[in-house]
Amino acid sequence: MNIGQASAASGVSQRMIRHYEKIGLIPAPPRRAGGYRDYAETDVHRLRFIANARDLGFPVSEIADLLGLWGNAARSSAEVRALATARAAELGRKAAALEAMRATLEDLAARCHGDDRPDCPIIERLAR
DSSP, X not given: OOHHHHHHHHTOOHHHHHHHHHHTSSOOOOBOXXXXXXXXXXXHHHHHHHHHHXXXXXXXXXXXXXXXXXXXXXXXHHHHHXXXXXXXXXXXXXXXXXXXXXXXXXXXHHHOOOSSSSOOHHHHHHXX
C-alpha cells in the first residue's frame, strides 16, 4: 500500500510516517518501480503501536524501547511495567505543575479588577 493508504489505515499522518522512518522507529519500506513507498500490513500495525504509545505520553526514545520489547518474545513484563509506571509518575508531576499554574492564574484573575484602572496583579506577577 502507498503512504496515503498506510496513513489512513494507521491514523498516522503522512508527515509523521516519514518522520518515524527518518528517525528509525519504522524501517524504510521497499520502493515500487515508480519510487513510491510500499507499506505492508506489519508497517501499519507498527504505526498504530507508535500512535498508541504517543497517545499515552511516551516520548520517542521510550517508544523505541517499547518497540524493542514488543518484538522480543523473551521480554520481561517487568521491563514494560517499569517504563509504564515511570511515564505515569512523570505525567503525574506534569499534571501537578499544570494544576499549580491553573490555580495561580485563577487567583490572579480573581484579584484583577478587570476595569479601566491600570492596576493589575497579573501584570505585576509577570513583571517579578
